[in-house]
Amino acid sequence: MHHFIDRRQNPIGKSLGNRQRFLRRARHHIKEMVDKSIMQGAIKGRSVKDIATGEKVTIPVHGIDEPSFVHSSTGGVRQRVFPGNKEFVVGDYIKRSKGDGSSDGKQASGDGEGQDEFTFTLTSEEYLELLFEGLELPNLIKKNMSNSMNIRMRRAGLVNSGTPANLNLIRTMRHSLGRRIALKRPNTTELKRINEEIGELEARDNLTADELELLERLRVRRRDMKRKRNAISFIDPVDLRYHARTPELVPSPKAVVFCLMDVSGSMQEREKELAKRFFLLLYLFLEQRYEYIEIVFIRHTQYALEVDEDTFFYGKETGGTVVSTALEKMRSIIRDRYPTNNWNIYGAQASDGENLGNDSAKCEQLLNLHLMPICQHYVYIEIIDEAQEAKLDLLKEGADLWQAYLNVKAAWPSFDMHRVAENSHIYPAFRELFAKRKVE
């Protein structure tokens, strides 16, 4: 007596719930490590369009240890049996190995496993979720858009045919019961009662004529009942009901991100690297929120060009600086390719804050009149010299462009600006830009 069961088709990930509980438990530590990893350059060398592929994190065991009453690993008198004696004889002395016995027990491993750290890999989803935990998109996403529809399956009542997996047991049994009552199918208790009555009569020896007749009648009835039970099935194909699912079109929100960067001579490798980090974070963040996302790279000197990513970050070109050209370019691309009723538009601009003479006023005008009305959100990042870190806090002071943008900011809540000077400023700046705002 044995049987084999093939479980390979069973869903895997039985431990998913445990994993989530573990992540929640260790959340504090993991979040710390995730933030650290992003600040220390986990994204270095990655393409902006590369989806984060999950991260290996190492967290300290305290906080996730499982204590129990156990003996201390040192002290006292212990005897232990070992295999493979070679030359020892009774009475041989062996030096204690280093570290063993020199401590007073305080060094004993806390978790019994002798590990102080615990390393494992987060999936990219978990990683991004932790990374962007508590952040939100400041402006509502346009969802009622006609184009790009996705197909989703939705529950849609019951049907008469389907696969066994979709069988609705309750409805099926209800129909079966109704049919059996309607057709007067004799039920089991009735049959049992008659059986008992017959058994009782049969067990007796001397039956009167009346009783014999009764017995005969009961037998006929029993035969009829059995026949009827056979004729009317317990569950009939007409009883079967299945869950139906129907395809439904749902609008899928999509977004485009414009990355604008100054590549004039003043923007060096360091400035570009910082800008890249910021763009990458923005891209990943938006990607979590939108099902479909496009990214447009515009770089500018005294004129603006739409380029691919590689050229954007690694192209070598220098020249003067006219910021408004990039904004013009953005505007014309939106007009040509991204109708505002279909797309959520995000702008991110990085620059070192230098601009040609009176061009800043033009930028202010462009933003105020043309771009801000159609953008969900626009972020400006000014990358300043490490030596000028003091300027980080002096938000009122700055060059033309900064001053002009301050005016824009005053007018549009969906406009944000920030200064960074080094790698580790990027992530906090990003968090600040997208922090959940308190409802006032």
Next chain:
Amino acid sequence: MGQQQFDPPSPLFTKPDWDFDCMRRVYDAIEEIAINDLELDIYPNQIEIISSEQMLDAYSCIGLPLMYQHWSFGKRFVRDETMYQKGLVGLAYEIVINSNPCISYNIEENSMSMQTLVMAHAAFGHNHFFKNNHLFKSWTDAAGIHDYLAFAKNFISKCEERYGFGPVEQVLDAAHALMDHGVFRYRHPPRPTALELAAIKLQREQNASQQSVLDLWADSTMNQPEDDTENEQELSARLEGLHLPQENLLYFLEKNSPILAPWQKEVLRIVRFLAQYLYPQKQTKVMNEGCACFVHYFIINRLLEKGLITNGAYMEMIHNHTNVIRQPEFNDPRFSGLNPYALGFGMMQDIKRICEKPTAEDRDWFPEFAGLGDWRNVLKDAWVNYRDESFILQFLSPKLIRKMKLFVITDDYTEEELVVSHIHNERGYRKIRKILAKSYNIAFLEPDIQVVDTDLKGDRALILRHTMHDGIFLNEKDCEKVLKHLKTLWGYDVSLEGIDRDTGGMMYTVSSP
């Protein structure tokens, strides 16, 4: 094998890949040997084929097919997953569960010869041990474990829905910390009273009517006579009423904690039940694995003799067999203690040898069965009636001690150096055997901690006593954390005092922070 009148049958399989038909044929062939030749007595088998991911899943839930959810299992999972992906550890070929029917999980990557070996090992070896060993028989309910696990999983998830993840986690964390001390070691728990049974039933059936249950609990457990003054007699009556001293800390808390809600007590009961279910496995590692290895070794050799497996398949099995029972020597980098597979298998093969071809020494040491020839019954009797400690004390032979070159190192903390106190010679055998047996005695491995007193009418401080042996203290850091957990379950101060077993002197006291 005597005269065979017919041609030897052709092998059951020649290719490395397995399929279900082939598994069935092999199973039947193994069963034939196991039942008719070895005379094993087994639960019906249910063999499930799973993938490696599923094996990782099963690992993390202490090998049980169903388990409530808790972060510690998730931690175990990510650790095992990382180790497996790095290639630091391989996966087990099988997991077997003490249940009726006996479920074993075989991993799909196994070749047909590995499946054969694994079936012989788990579905017959372990299965027989589970069904017959007295510890498993009297302490675990193999038929009911699945239903119980389903209930437990369901109950915990209901609690999470109702009370939130945090509070449930807090109770589970605390209960897990006390799990090793949530078992009855020497006696069965006092049978629940009819009132308690009714309360338990009610609580399980309709989790909703909390209040009525609470009243029932209060009535049955806390109705102590009101009296302020307490004389000696009343003190002992009070301790008796609380079943003190009590070795099962979880049981004590479940019955007497002044602050736990009924659902929290049920959670404690679930953890306590699992601890008790797993307790026999802790005490029989050597025997359980020894039995399974002995059985698979016997069966694959018989299969070869009968011509049912090819030489190639046999070589693959023997290769794995030798790996499993390898015992690295103490100075080998791979050494990590005595291998229970090696010790168990070695001892059982040795018993067979003593029955069949005893030496004069064996006759001296084991007059009861040396040379009797009937090794099947000697082994079966051992499998039924012993646990690791008593098995080693009874059956470890000088021959095996010499073969494994066992020796004892004594580590006295007060001495400068370690000393080799016994080696494998005439004077050492009995000592080595005794010391080895003791090292498998859970009573020495785990600290002996019992509840000794509490005054429910007074300050309700809970007093635990650690009976120390050989001057070995507790791990301080862990101890402090566990006391904290204890306090969350008890609600009032908890203190622990260490008493030396021999002198009775107080060695230390700690209180919950």
